[in-house]
Amino acid sequence: KNQVEQSPQSLIILEGKNCTLQCNYTVSPFSNLRWYKQDTGRGPVSLTIMTFSENTKSNGRYTATLDADTKQSSLHITASQLSDSASYICVVSDRGSTLGRLYFGRGTQLTVWP
């Protein structure tokens, strides 16, 4: 069964600290992996998209890594800010069609305290 599992479910850190969010997937065949940031009451916003051949991609203070062999990804946030408080969603696409089907994780709820 194709699944996307994220950990931890929730995380609280102090402003300025770093953190790493995890994503494990069983989706096959694999096309790409995306990380989205979703603020409370808003739609998700894309942070990164990585294909099979990419093992790291950065977007400002966000760095995503991908290990396609172990089917694991992580999102590292550096020097956290209060505005980083949000749900971070891992999404994996298969190669079943021209679009590819998307499999969504339940997200990690990050809270940054001052």
Next chain:
Amino acid sequence: EADIYQTPRYLVIGTGKKITLECSQTMGHDKMYWYQQDPGMELHLIHYSYGVNSTEKGDLSSESTVSRIRTEHFPLTLESARPSHTSQYLCASSGIRGPTNEKLFFGSGTQLSVL
């Protein structure tokens, strides 16, 4: 950054009412989607469209219907709302950038509460 708009942002209605959730995008995207999301849960695809006059049901069974008469407009209709329809509804679109590199743009969502 994303030119995709949903209205209303919040809607509280009584059981049995007919409602339409609006979604419009100005990016000229062919592909549009409706997702349903409950708190702390993953997004579930309920409808999608690959172009004008093309609509398909998604993975999650839904009593809603959609239409795609214009490229930029993808409304979702519930003929008779029930409390079980209470949820957040997210509209999204994507352009043609290749099968492995398509970026989804989401609207801000409609939070629907059926009493």
